[in-house]
Amino acid sequence: MDFAADVVGQSIGLRLAHRDETALQDAYERYAPVVLAYVTGFVGRDEAEDVLQRTFLDVWRSAARYDPAQRFTGWLFTIAHRRAVDTLRARRHVVVDMDLARDLVGDDGRETVNRFADAADVRWAVARLPEHERTVLELAYFRELTQREIAVRLDVPLGTVKARASRGTRRLGQIMRASDEAAR
Amino acid sequence: MSAEHPDHVGLLRGELTNAEVLELGGHLEACDECRDELVALVTGHGLLAATMRALRPREPMETPWVPPLTVTPARPRWRRPAVLVAAAALVVAGAAVIPLVEGGSEGSTPTARRTAALAPVDGSARGRVVMTEGAGAVRMTITTRDLPRAARGDYYYAWLFEPATDKMLALGVVDPDGVTAFEVARDLVERYHALDVSLESDDGDPGHSITSVLRANYTPEASKPPSATK
Numbered sequence: 001m002d003f004a005a006d007v008v009g010q011s012i013g014l015r016l017a018h019r020d021e022t023a024l025q026d027a028y029e030r031y032a033p034v035v036l037a038y039v040t041g042f043v044g045r046d047e048a049e050d051v052l053q054r055t056f057l058d059v060w061r062s063a064a065r066y067d068p069a070q071r072f073t074g075w076l077f078t079i080a081h082r083r084a085v086d087t088l089r090a091r092r093h094v095v096v097d098m099d100l101a102r103d104l105v106g107d108d109g110r111e112t113v114n115r116f117a118d119a120a121d122v123r124w125a126v127a128r129l130p131e132h133e134r135t136v137l138e139l140a141y142f143r144e145l146t147q148r149e150i151a152v153r154l155d156v157p158l159g160t161v162k163a164r165a166s167r168g169t170r171r172l173g174q175i176m177r178a179s180d181e182a183a184r
Numbered sequence: 185m186s187a188e189h190p191d192h193v194g195l196l197r198g199e200l201t202n203a204e205v206l207e208l209g210g211h212l213e214a215c216d217e218c219r220d221e222l223v224a225l226v227t228g229h230g231l232l233a234a235t236m237r238a239l240r241p242r243e244p245m246e247t248p249w250v251p252p253l254t255v256t257p258a259r260p261r262w263r264r265p266a267v268l269v270a271a272a273a274l275v276v277a278g279a280a281v282i283p284l285v286e287g288g289s290e291g292s293t294p295t296a297r298r299t300a301a302l303a304p305v306d307g308s309a310r311g312r313v314v315m316t317e318g319a320g321a322v323r324m325t326i327t328t329r330d331l332p333r334a335a336r337g338d339y340y341y342a343w344l345f346e347p348a349t350d351k352m353l354a355l356g357v358v359d360p361d362g363v364t365a366f367e368v369a370r371d372l373v374e375r376y377h378a379l380d381v382s383l384e385s386d387d388g389d390p391g392h393s394i395t396s397v398l399r400a401n402y403t404p405e406a407s408k409p410p411s412a413t414k
Binding site: 126176 | 191192193194197199221224225226227228229231232233234235236237238239362363365
């Protein structure tokens with residue numbers, strides 16, 4: 001996905017640069033769950049929340065340096081990446097996991113940042129869906145339930161789940177396309 | 185799947201049987217309306233699938249057991265090739281452990297990792313435990329998959345287990361949806377040979393419920409699965 005899709009993120013970045021405190025809250029609400037998932041993969045659950053807080057503190061402190069020509073989520077996850085690396089370096093007994101090292105540095109590290117930046121944008125779009133469609137898609141994709149399992153979980157007919165999944169999936173694509181076109 | 189309402193989402197998400205996939209594939213070849221419907225779904229599905237993969241919790245890497253290097257020998261240069269040749273010969277011969285014992289020790293405390301698969305005792309869940317050696321302690325990182333959701337008041341619990349004596353040591357509550365880690369003194373870990381995950385009830389009884397769901401041998405010499413409590 002092109003970084004132009006991040007038009008809402010760019011707007012948040014500009015507001016942050018103008019020291020708008022509500023923009024920090026908006027950024028946290030929109031991106032914190034994905035940033036938390038990203039840093040947890042590197043530092044583990046115990047330290048992830050601390051890294052999350054330090055990431056957003058850094059976002060606020062360095063907002064003046066945000067370049068609106070840059071994808072906001074890419075900038076945000078680069079900061080999260082740095083704070084995760086700081087945390088790993090601070091550990092006294094570091095056991096090097098080669099998968100982790102590959103995900104943190106070089107081309108793979110940048111690729112990982114971009115993947116999570118993309119994921120943050122999709123999560124934002126999912127949050128824009130009508131609740132009944134959002135619930136079905138979240139259970140399907142983020143809880144990895146089948147449509148039949150979702151029907152049991154929600155106590156609704158299987159046909160209803162299929163219809164909501166289909167409409168929600170189509171609508172999600174439309175939201176992302178509209179966001180992309182608005183930024184061009 | 186019915187002919188009137190093909191399950192395109194099920195097709196994209198891999199929920200259909202082979203027969204259903206083949207039937208729907210044949211239908212798509214002849215039905216413009218269904219092809220348009222599928223195209224309309226592909227963008228959203230692709231975005232969601234990539235997001236799901238990015239956000240899926242990282243699983244600890246499958247690492248073969250490597251014995252910790254306990255001694256860094258100070259030896260004359262001329263001996264090194266001979267030691268390497270001997271070590272290589274042991275590897276070729278399939279030896280699991282390469283002894284590196286010579287002279288006095290020097291250098292820092294080594295670290296090592298080992299991984300053991302958590303096999304189901306009851307049910308179809310699975311997982312693994314990754315053990316990372318630290319200074320005097322072992323970090324045991326437990327990852328579980330497909331553990332059924334515990335009923336209200338029930339929870340999963342990890343134990344060290346010694347199959348020879350059925351002795352158990354309580355570690356703590358296990359998160360059924362992801363990763364749980366415990367720091368355990370190395371001498372304690374060495375007194376046991378297996379890790380057990382049980383289903384417990386919040387009934388005030390601090391002992392093992394006897395309902396084990398997952399178990400792993402974590403010592404390389406204990407190759408056979410330990411007997412189940414249940």
